[in-house]
Amino acid sequence: MKVVVGTRGSKLALTQSKWVVSQLEACNPEVEFEIKIIKTKGDLIQNVPLDKIGDKGLFVKEIEQQLLDREIDLAIHSMKDMPSEVCKGLQFTYTPVREDVRDVLILKQPINDLSELPHGARIGTGSKRRKYQLLEARPDLQIEPIRGNIDTRISKIETENLDGIVLAAAGVRRIGREDEIGYYLPVDVVLPAPAQGALAIEIRENDERIYNLIRPIEDMKSQIQIEAERAFLAGVEGSCHLPIGAYANLEAGRLHLTALLGDEEGTKLVKQALTSECGSIEVARQMGYKLADSVMEELNR
Numbered sequence: 689m690k691v692v693v694g695t696r697g698s699k700l701a702l703t704q705s706k707w708v709v710s711q712l713e714a715c716n717p718e719v720e721f722e723i724k725i726i727k728t729k730g731d732l733i734q735n736v737p738l739d740k741i742g743d744k745g746l747f748v749k750e751i752e753q754q755l756l757d758r759e760i761d762l763a764i765h766s767m768k769d770m771p772s773e774v775c776k777g778l779q780f781t782y783t784p785v786r787e788d789v790r791d792v793l794i795l796k797q798p799i800n801d802l803s804e805l806p807h808g809a810r811i812g813t814g815s816k817r818r819k820y821q822l823l824e825a826r827p828d829l830q831i832e833p834i835r836g837n838i839d840t841r842i843s844k845i846e847t848e849n850l851d852g853i854v855l856a857a858a859g860v861r862r863i864g865r866e867d868e869i870g871y872y873l874p875v876d877v878v879l880p881a882p883a884q885g886a887l888a889i890e891i892r893e894n895d896e897r898i899y900n901l902i903r904p905i906e907d908m909k910s911q912i913q914i915e916a917e918r919a920f921l922a923g924v925e926g927s928c929h930l931p932i933g934a935y936a937n938l939e940a941g942r943l944h945l946t947a948l949l950g951d952e953e954g955t956k957l958v959k960q961a962l963t964s965e966c967g968s969i970e971v972a973r974q975m976g977y978k979l980a981d982s983v984m985e986e987l988n989r
């Protein structure tokens with residue numbers, strides 16, 4: 689039996705897809721997996737700032753269409769890049785175990801505390817979530833907009849003479865550049881994006897044949913956390929135009945969900961947390977929606 693796996697062609701996408709495929713091969717020795725690279729619209733307009741193109745589906749639509757058309761059998765994405773609404777006719781399986789959720793600074797000189805960054809340091813990021821939270825901790829920083837894949841962004845430290853840039857730890861580690869991480873931003877300083885560090889395996893709805901190949905690498909704990917974070921995202925109808933963060937941690941049957949929402953200009957950032965007994969995805973989702981309502985209420989007060 690042959691199974692075709694669709695992925696974007698960026699170094700990060702390919703590395704993580706190869707990692708998932710090697711896990712799947714180990715559990716399904718009788719199956720031949722083939723990786724198929726699919727170009728998306730998002731790959732073709734690398735120079736446009738992300739908040740100008742808005743639509744999150746940009747990096748996934750072509751891949752989802754090939755799933756629906758049976759050109760591929762499963763697709764692997766960064767869950768963080770997936771729109772909160774799942775594509776009709778498709779479903780996510782329970783994600784494989786999640787990487788480090790934190791954001792990091794890539795710096796010329798590593799630091800041990802955010803206060804060690806020079807006054808007025810120039811930090812590159814195109815994300816409002818990262819920008820406004822960093823400015824809350826260090827109002828003197830000069831945030832410069834940057835885009836591109838991870839290698840491109842890191843190279844901008846030199847070419848645009850920056851002191852550093854912000855990236856997700858997960859991506860930096862996956863492409864093997866974690867030596868260059870200069871500081872791990874604690875989640876209580878910069879709350880990560882919903883589902884940061886998590887992968888999504890997408891299949892056709894009710895495709896039991898393919899789902900059965902994936903079941904052995906599912907991770908229920910990651911899934912509960914991610915469902916709570918993505919329910920928050922769906923609840924605030926998250927777009928790339930607003931700073932949105934969410935991080936859920938499941939410990940001893942209790943889910944701690946922290947979430948952040950701000951306005952477009954960053955004049956107001958609301959952060960709230962909720963803790964509850966949680967043993968199922970349904971409860972996790974309800975917590976996400978509940979926190980979304982409460983955060984929106986405070987933002988619009």
Ligand SMILES: NCc1[nH]cc(CCC(=O)O)c1CC(=O)O
Nearest residue numbers: 766768855856858859884885886
């Ligand atoms: N938006 C691009 C993107 N999608 C997923 C990751 C990193 C890996 C992850 O969070 O799973 C990145 C790069 C980044 O934000 O630094």
